[in-house]
Amino acid sequence: MSPTLAGGQEGAGVVDAYGRPLRDLRIAITPECNLDCFFCHMEGATESGPMRPGSWSPVLSVEDYDIIGEAASRLGVDSFKLTGGEPLIRGDVEKIVAVLAKYGEVSMTTNGILLPLKASSLRRAGLARVNVSLHSISEEVYEKITRRRAVKLALKGVEAALKAGLRVKVNMVLLRGLNEGEFWRILRLAEDLGFDLQVIEVHPAGRGRRVLSSFRRPIDVVEERLSSMAMAVETGRLHNRRVYRLPSGVRVYLVDPVENPVFCMGCYRVRLTWDGRLLPCIYWKGPYPNVAEALRRGGSRGEKVWRVMKVLLEANALRRPTYLFRLGDGQEPPRIGNRRGLRLALPGRAKAERLAYSSLEAPLIEG
Numbered sequence: 101m102s103p104t105l106a107g108g109q110e111g112a113g114v115v116d117a118y119g120r121p122l123r124d125l126r127i128a129i130t131p132e133c134n135l136d137c138f139f140c141h142m143e144g145a146t147e148s149g150p151m152r153p154g155s156w157s158p159v160l161s162v163e164d165y166d167i168i169g170e171a172a173s174r175l176g177v178d179s180f181k182l183t184g185g186e187p188l189i190r191g192d193v194e195k196i197v198a199v200l201a202k203y204g205e206v207s208m209t210t211n212g213i214l215l216p217l218k219a220s221s222l223r224r225a226g227l228a229r230v231n232v233s234l235h236s237i238s239e240e241v242y243e244k245i246t247r248r249r250a251v252k253l254a255l256k257g258v259e260a261a262l263k264a265g266l267r268v269k270v271n272m273v274l275l276r277g278l279n280e281g282e283f284w285r286i287l288r289l290a291e292d293l294g295f296d297l298q299v300i301e302v303h304p305a306g307r308g309r310r311v312l313s314s315f316r317r318p319i320d321v322v323e324e325r326l327s328s329m330a331m332a333v334e335t336g337r338l339h340n341r342r343v344y345r346l347p348s349g350v351r352v353y354l355v356d357p358v359e360n361p362v363f364c365m366g367c368y369r370v371r372l373t374w375d376g377r378l379l380p381c382i383y384w385k386g387p388y389p390n391v392a393e394a395l396r397r398g399g400s401r402g403e404k405v406w407r408v409m410k411v412l413l414e415a416n417a418l419r420r421p422t423y424l425f426r427l428g429d430g431q432e433p434p435r436i437g438n439r440r441g442l443r444l445a446l447p448g449r450a451k452a453e454r455l456a457y458s459s460l461e462a463p464l465i466e467g
């Protein structure tokens with residue numbers, strides 16, 4: 101039988117040193133992509149852009165992802181986000197979805213180009229929902245951003261996902277002087293076709309670091325009007341994202357992580373790279389707890405699950421909000437809460453980290 105954590109830790113979930121639970125694993129399953137966006141952050145795993153399709157061989161197998169899913173879920177993770185590179189490039193993506201769906205919600209972020217081929221099989225495999233990146237609906241602007249004239253294919257991808265019955269959110273990174281004027285047109289399309297919209301500030305990871313100062317457009321350019329149109333403002337599951345519910349039923353999610361402590365406070369995820377490293381934050385520069393190494397050391401499935409749990413706990417112990425509120429002498433911490441009743445936690449209150457470590461010292465019980 102598989103090993104279990106001692107001390108009642110299993111299933112209870114872990115938190116980091118700042119009181120943030122670990123609930124989500126963001127998995128980049130490939131570094132390859134069929135587009136070449138000039139701001140691509142590659143999930144913080146490399147400073148270079150994506151690799152060309154066909155130039156890389158998978159490091160982690162479907163069976164590895166099954167073990168990783170079990171290990172993560174035993175620590176309280178209940179959602180998995182597949183990303184990349186472009187996740188649909190992997191021929192076994194449906195199998196990866198199917199194994200992870202045993203442990204929680206599986207969603208995906210994709211450029212949509214291959215969705216007409218894959219939307220139905222992904223849905224059958226257990227994919228719950230999909231985010232499709234569509235930063236422009238103008239062929240010229242789309243090409244400037246992605247270096248391919250593929251906007252029609254991406255739009256077909258959105259339609260295919262809707263037709264397959266997947267919940268769809270379109271991601272639009274706001275880029276100064278390029279696509280900012282298109283937000284309202286894409287919103288109209290959302291209302292016509294029935295998808296939600298996520299508007300994103302460019303962040304300084306990967307290629308994004310070099311282009312931030314020229315292309316960053318703060319989200320306020322759309323937020324003021326959105327808030328006056330909205331019937332309600334909600335809080336997203338991750339990052340305390342503001343979500344505007346419009347009279348048409350469309351939801352608009354705001355992603356503004358740059359220099360935003362409230363966003364980091366609601367960060368409940370770690371990232372797994374295509375080569376098996378864990379990143380506690382998108383800006384992390386190492387050391388990297390290594391899941392691939394833990395899997396390659398052999399042994400039974402149970403032993404592998406246990407080793408991967410330990411590596412995940414190492415990554416959890418390294419989690420830090422990149423942006424924190426800085427308080428002056430005598431200043432009270434701001435009272436910011438979210439719907440889960442969390443309060444801003446400051447570094448002095450870092451007991452949770454020691455708890456996570458002490459569970460590593462606990463004796464291994466063969467259940």
Ligand SMILES: Nc1nc2c(ncn2[C@@H]2O[C@H](COP(=O)(O)OP(=O)(O)OP(=O)(O)O)[C@@H](O)[C@H]2O)c(=O)[nH]1
Pocket residue numbers: 181183207209231269271298300303338355357367369382
């Ligand atoms: N700084 C930062 N940005 C993030 C984080 N998670 C996602 N993002 C950004 O949020 C944007 C949307 O990411 P997606 O992968 O589509 O969606 P998601 O964040 O996983 O969440 P859902 O929309 O609920 O599926 C992208 O620009 C990501 O880079 C995070 O933990 N930190």
Ligand SMILES: C[S@@+](CC[C@H](N)C(=O)[O-])C[C@H]1O[C@@H](n2cnc3c(N)ncnc32)[C@H](O)[C@@H]1O
Pocket residue numbers: 133139140141142143183184185186187209210211212231232233271273300301302303304305307308309
């Ligand atoms: C790295 S991509 C990988 C998945 C897929 N290839 C795609 O583009 O949807 C994940 C998401 O991050 C967004 N993104 C990439 N680089 C970014 C940056 N520097 N700032 C903000 N968002 C970025 C993409 O637009 C996409 O929505």
Ligand code: SF4
Pocket residue numbers: 133134135136137140141142150184185186211233246
């Ligand atoms: S489609 Fe996604 S992975 Fe590909 S270059 Fe654009 S942002 Fe990067």
Ligand code: SF4
Pocket residue numbers: 339357363364365367380381382383420421422423
């Ligand atoms: S800590 Fe902040 S910047 Fe780092 S991954 Fe989480 S939300 Fe993003």
